[in-house]
Amino acid sequence: MEKTKAGFAPEFLKKIKQMLSDEKAKLESELAKFAKKNPEEEGDYKSSFPDYGDKDDENAAEVAEYAVNLSLEDNLEKTLRDVRSALKRLEKGDYGFCKYCHKPIEEKRLLARPTSSSCMECKKIIKQEV
Numbered sequence: 001m002e003k004t005k006a007g008f009a010p011e012f013l014k015k016i017k018q019m020l021s022d023e024k025a026k027l028e029s030e031l032a033k034f035a036k037k038n039p040e041e042e043g044d045y046k047s048s049f050p051d052y053g054d055k056d057d058e059n060a061a062e063v064a065e066y067a068v069n070l071s072l073e074d075n076l077e078k079t080l081r082d083v084r085s086a087l088k089r090l091e092k093g094d095y096g097f098c099k100y101c102h103k104p105i106e107e108k109r110l111l112a113r114p115t116s117s118s119c120m121e122c123k124k125i126i127k128q129e130v
Contacts, residue, residue: 007104008096016095019114020087027080035073082115089117098122 089095096105098119105119118126 016110016114017090020083024083027076031076086115
């Protein structure tokens with residue numbers, strides 16, 4: 001069976017690419033429900049302010065929903081950025097290597113979190129879990 005420089009079989013990388021592509025489509029769909037793409041910057045979205053009416057309780061609901069949407073937008077954008085980054089690494093052929101120690105990341109970790117860019121040892125050190 002053929003393997004890449006990281007030791008991954010092409011079938012494994014194809015599966016990862018499909019997982020990442022599916023996640024990218026899902027994230028873009030979720031963002032589109034309440035935010036518009038910023039045409040000037042890739043991966044940037046702008047939440048739209050809801051318009052329920054002019055009464056005080058309607059204004060309060062608008063502000064509350066907008067605040068929730070901003071937080072959700074930020075989280076979805078960060079996840080989308082990570083997915084796009086992983087897809088770029090796949091295209092360049094350097095997917096699956098830890099960005100800190102440059103060793104291959106375990107397949108189990110990549111299957112559980114395809115956007116991973118660090119191995120578990122480095123991640124633990126960074127999070128000071130050693």
